[in-house]
Structures are given as structure tokens and as C-alpha cells.
Amino acid sequence: MASNTLKQDTNMASDTSDLVIEKQVCFSLYSAANAIIRAYRPMLNALDLTYPQYLVMIVLWSHDGINVKSLGTKLHLDSGTLTPLLKRLENKQLLVRRRGLEDERVREIFLTAQGAQLKSLAEAVPNEMLCKSKLPIEELLSLKESCDKMCDNLQE
Amino acid sequence: MASNTLKQDTNMASDTSDLVIEKQVCFSLYSAANAIIRAYRPMLNALDLTYPQYLVMIVLWSHDGINVKSLGTKLHLDSGTLTPLLKRLENKQLLVRRRGLEDERVREIFLTAQGAQLKSLAEAVPNEMLCKSKLPIEELLSLKESCDKMCDNLQE
DNA sequence: ATAAAATAAATTGCGCACAATCTAATTGGC
DNA sequence: GCCAATTAGATTGTGCGCAATTTATTTTAT
Structure with missing residues (x-):
């Protein structure tokens, strides 16, 4: 029991093993993503949207009439996620x-007047989020670039 | 309809509005986190673990006997997530x-022999993941630092 | 000593994410 | 023209992530 306590308290593993939570890049990314969604929540509650719903609305605000397949490509999500969310x-x-008129398999998504109107309320959200992050813009840009690369490289 | 098509195809909004998916740092982070969990899946299937379960096991491998509260602090997760996962x-x-013996409210988590043994199989995972990411180590380290800062700054 | 406040964990309910499977429509080959 | 292969989306089931609430225990103040 004494040796067990010693091993825990001095955390011997941290010097020799890679299997320590503090060393895990992926865990930091995962935690940051969770923290971001949590931070968006109060802002998006005011719009009655979840974060993934907000992402879908952002795409629609510049690509009204997009189909589920294209939407999924843009957001890296599949129909199993998007179909119930869109409903x-x-x-x-x-x-x-x-x-779709010429292809019955395709589902095209169109904003209602209400959906289009919501954009004006959402305009303030990105800047408020940048403030909350308290990171300089250059760091945010390089963070974005690394994330985009990571995402591309992990593709299949 | 012609003007609508023009607006979509030339994507006028991208120059004037921040509300475009391609500009969203948070979306990149969110997508990268999803991609990471997806990339871990085949490796972790071999261990019969999900990614969050793998994270819990990593903590236990260096902090056997930890309680739910401390585990939650380390992983930034609450009992609503951890209780069913631990079960x-x-x-x-x-x-x-x-x-807990001295405090009945506390739940202490102990590895079984089987759980402890699983560590040796997991040792290869972090390096395999680094390879999959195809990013240089310096970039991964700066990515981790930015994510950790982001996470801290978004706290409450 | 006891009532109130605080704390740890469990429970409930909702909305993702995604694998796997299914249905329906379209396309391509012969 | 017809059948096999492909494609788009829907469905089913599992496991998070978390807000909100509840239960049980401990601490604090009186």
C-alpha cells in the first residue's frame, strides 16, 4: 500500500509513458470543443438553437435550397445526424x-421567412464568442488552420 | 430566380458577413474533435472502448482509486456523463x-486486474494517432496549448 | 443537539454523432 | 428494355454531454 501511494503521488508514469491525460493533444481538442459548445449555449438559447442547429442555419443563410448531401459535406455530418436535426x-x-423536382431522392432545404429573419439576431454571435475566447486573432487563425489540416488528414 | 442563383454562386456574403461557415474557428475545432473521435474508433474497437471510456481508463491507469468528482474535474465532465459511463x-x-469509507457520498473507482492489464494494449494508441494526424510535433504542441488556453478562458 | 446549508453522486430527459441497415429512386451496362 | 449497381436519404440503436432535478450524506451554525 505504501508503494502504491508513492507511485500515485509522485505520478511516476508521467515521465515515462505517453498514456497520461495531460500529454494528450486529442484530449485538449476534445475538451476545447466541449467547452465551446457549452459557451455558445447561453447565446444560442436566446435564438432557440443548439450549436449544430446554428451551424446548419449558417450554411442555409448563404446557401438556401441546399440539399442534405451537400449540407453534410460542408458540415462533415451524415443523414443520421442531419435528418432528425432538420426535422x-x-x-x-x-x-x-x-x-427535388428532377430527382426524387434529393431533399432540398429552404429557409422560411422566419428562418431567414433569424440571421439578423445571429449576426452578433461570432464576435461575442471571439471575445469570450480571450485569444488574439493571430492565434485563433493559426488554431483554425491546424484544426482544418487535422480534419483533412484524418479523412478516411 | 436569376438573382437568387447569382447570389448563391458568387457567395456575396463571404466578403461582408462573419456568418459564413468557412470563417468559423469554432466550427473547425468542433469538426476536428469529431474527426479525432472517428479516427480513434477502429483502434479503440480493438480494446472494446469508446473514446470517452479510453480517457477514463487513461486517468485510472495513473490514478487508481480516484473518485467521480476528481475524475470529472480532470476530464471536464460531470456525474451525468460519468455515472453511466463508469457503470x-x-x-x-x-x-x-x-x-468511500470515511465519506459515504463519495464513489471511488478501482481498476480490476483486467482493467489494469488493458494498459499494455493501449500503449501503442497515442503514437498511432499522432501518425494519422500527419502534423509535425511542434504544430501539435502549439495546437494543444491554444486548446488548453481556449478551454481555460471559456471556464464559467 | 439539531436544523439549515453544502456537497457527492445518481437520475431524467433531450439532442446530437455515428455505425449499420433499409427504402426508394436513378443510372449504367448489356 | 431490363436488371444490377449506385446514390440519397431515412431509420434504428448505442453512447455520450449536459441541464435540471433528486437523493443521500456531511458540514456548519446556532
């Missing part, structure tokens, strides 16, 4: 889901 | 959950 946004009257 | 790991015989 919830449809229930909130922010969009409508229409079948 | 699943207990069902897999990787750990046991005991009540």
Missing part, C-alpha cells in the same frame, strides 16, 4: 424540406 | 465502484 428545425418553422 | 466500464469488468 426539429422544420418543427420550429425555420425551414421546409422539399423533394 | 458500462464496470459491466465490462474493467473497474469497480466502491463507496
